[in-house]
Amino acid sequence: MLNLCTANRLFKLKLRDMVVRTCFLLLLLQLTIAVDGQEIFNPPIKKNNAFKAGEVLTFQLKYGFISAGIGTLILSEDLYNNKSVFHSSTIVQTTGLAETLYGVKDIYESWFDKETNLPYKQISNIKEGHYTRTNDVTYDQKGRMVTSKSSGTHPVPQKILDLSSTMYYIRRIDFSKISEGDSLLLNMFFSDEVFPLRFIYKGKETIQTNFGKVKCHKICPLVEVGRMFKRADDLTVWFTDDDNCIPVQVKMAIRIAGVVNLKLIKYENLANPVTFKK
Numbered sequence: 001m002l003n004l005c006t007a008n009r010l011f012k013l014k015l016r017d018m019v020v021r022t023c024f025l026l027l028l029l030q031l032t033i034a035v036d037g038q039e040i041f042n043p044p045i046k047k048n049n050a051f052k053a054g055e056v057l058t059f060q061l062k063y064g065f066i067s068a069g070i071g072t073l074i075l076s077e078d079l080y081n082n083k084s085v086f087h088s089s090t091i092v093q094t095t096g097l098a099e100t101l102y103g104v105k106d107i108y109e110s111w112f113d114k115e116t117n118l119p120y121k122q123i124s125n126i127k128e129g130h131y132t133r134t135n136d137v138t139y140d141q142k143g144r145m146v147t148s149k150s151s152g153t154h155p156v157p158q159k160i161l162d163l164s165s166t167m168y169y170i171r172r173i174d175f176s177k178i179s180e181g182d183s184l185l186l187n188m189f190f191s192d193e194v195f196p197l198r199f200i201y202k203g204k205e206t207i208q209t210n211f212g213k214v215k216c217h218k219i220c221p222l223v224e225v226g227r228m229f230k231r232a233d234d235l236t237v238w239f240t241d242d243d244n245c246i247p248v249q250v251k252m253a254i255r256i257a258g259v260v261n262l263k264l265i266k267y268e269n270l271a272n273p274v275t276f277k278k
Contacts, residue, residue: 041185042159045117045172050245053077054269057246062261069094080111080120087111088164104128110164117169122162137162137189151192161188166197171245175217198222207238209248210265212276215241216248243272
């Protein structure tokens with residue numbers, strides 16, 4: 001059993017990866033592995049009926065028996081250049097021992113198109129211990145350019161996403177047109193860099209959640225083997241196999257720290273009914 005000293009050291013070394021990156025499904029880790037199966041770049045999305053303004057999803061991050069953080073995704077409507085868009089606010093903050101040892105509260109806001117799901121603007125407000133950072137990023141999708149207040153203008157691939165819009169983009173993928181074993185690739189701009197996200201579709205699986213059993217799409221984002229992970233598939237994400245396609249669980253096996261779980265603990269104002277079986 002970990003003593004307080006060991007727990008303190010692990011949290012200080014790993015907290016940012018465990019809380020911030022886990023709450024955002026570790027989308028920012030660069031791929032390093034070739035895979036078998038069909039590879040689909042920027043998979044097309046279907047007409048949105050998966051989410052609507054007013055939706056709130058709340059997740060709890062647990063490291064073993066320790067509750068380390070809470071992540072909240074809030075979706076609303078807003079105007080951007082006189083156009084009606086979705087406005088996503090993603091808030092990640094530590095709780096309990098993790099808050100005492102380090103203190104993280106990161107807020108990412110994204111304004112993205114209702115039809116294409118592609119972002120127009122992102123604002124980040126990061127507080128991790130004594131470290132703070134804010135940044136504004138605007139997206140020129142037609143010109144394939146991104147302008148960061150911190151680092152200037154960057155050329156980017158087509159259909160570039162930001163941290164928050166990536167989650168909603170995945171929820172609109174038509175999984176009925178994807179086969180088990182296929183490799184999907186999305187590109188995201190984060191922390192002033194382009195990060196490719198490749199994940200493998202593992203088919204469907206019924207899992208136990210806080211609300212009961214539910215059938216899910218199972219995906220494995222490919223992560224870098226080495227410092228944090230022993231295997232490329234040590235991160236797994238489950239999205240409900242229904243019209244909402246909400247993420248209900250993330251499980252990751254970290255080389256030093258052990259198993260970390262991110263679970264949905266509360267949902268509000270879903271676009272469609274969801275059925276959990278007791």
